[in-house]
Amino acid sequence: MPMPSTAWHTLLDSPPLWRLDGLLGDPAATRLLHRLAAEIPWERPTLRLYGREHPIPRHQAWMGDPQARYRYSGRDFSPLPWHPALLEVKAEIEACLAGRGQAASFNSVLLNRYDDGEARMGWHSDDEPELGEAPLIAALSLGAERPLRFRWKDRRTAAFNAWLPHDSLLVMGPGCQDMLQHALLPRKGRNHPPGLRLNLTFRRIQPRQR
Ligand SMILES: O=C(O)CCC(=O)C(=O)O
Ligand SMILES: [Fe+2]
Numbered sequence: 569m570p571m572p573s574t575a576w577h578t579l580l581d582s583p584p585l586w587r588l589d590g591l592l593g594d595p596a597a598t599r600l601l602h603r604l605a606a607e608i609p610w611e612r613p614t615l616r617l618y619g620r621e622h623p624i625p626r627h628q629a630w631m632g633d634p635q636a637r638y639r640y641s642g643r644d645f646s647p648l649p650w651h652p653a654l655l656e657v658k659a660e661i662e663a664c665l666a667g668r669g670q671a672a673s674f675n676s677v678l679l680n681r682y683d684d685g686e687a688r689m690g691w692h693s694d695d696e697p698e699l700g701e702a703p704l705i706a707a708l709s710l711g712a713e714r715p716l717r718f719r720w721k722d723r724r725t726a727a728f729n730a731w732l733p734h735d736s737l738l739v740m741g742p743g744c745q746d747m748l749q750h751a752l753l754p755r756k757g758r759n760h761p762p763g764l765r766l767n768l769t770f771r772r773i774q775p776r777q778r
Pocket of ligand 2: 692750
């Protein structure tokens with residue numbers, strides 16, 4: 569098999585925000601998209617907002633090492649065991665980052681599935697205490713290309729889009745969660761509504777001390 573041709577793009581110098589195109593190469597990336605869409609036990613958990621339960625506007629799943637547990641909204645979550653294909657992707661990402669001089673060792677992945685342009689994720693930073701002080705998060709996009717919107721917390725610089733094509737890896741380095749928020753906004757696109765998109769965010773959860 570020829571090595572997929574990859575290229576790094578620097579979206580921001582500081583904090584470091586990078587994109588690598590062609591992480592897995594095709595047809596491997598497209599095969600992975602369809603395999604994960606079919607084999608992952610996708611869920612649509614509900615969130616309580618102003619006293620009412622709302623299903624989140626996308627599907628998701630959480631996988632990782634057994635000790636990569638975290639607390640959210642006062643509840644304890646344990647990851648599902650790794651899907652074998654995701655362990656391979658994790659190794660691939662870690663190798664790519666090592667090649668860029670960036671050591672990383674992930675122990676969990678949050679998978680998001682967006683079926684259409686209505687599916688979305690609101691403004692947030694990935695700044696849960698379990699992720700540590702200055703986390704490095706690497707997110708693989710598969711399927712429909714959509715923009716991840718970034719805005720600065722201090723609002724001094726304009727918001728911007730990071731377009732995430734099929735088989736691209738977005739790396740949010742130390743400081744990204746402190747200084748920026750990001751969101752996957754809904755897209756109407758009457759002529760070209762986006763189709764299925766998966767996003768896999770690899771993270772390192774610090775095991776809880778107790
Ligand atoms: O779907 C995306 O590109 C973003 C996902 C994300 O921000 C997250 O999982 O925290
Ligand atoms: Fe995020």
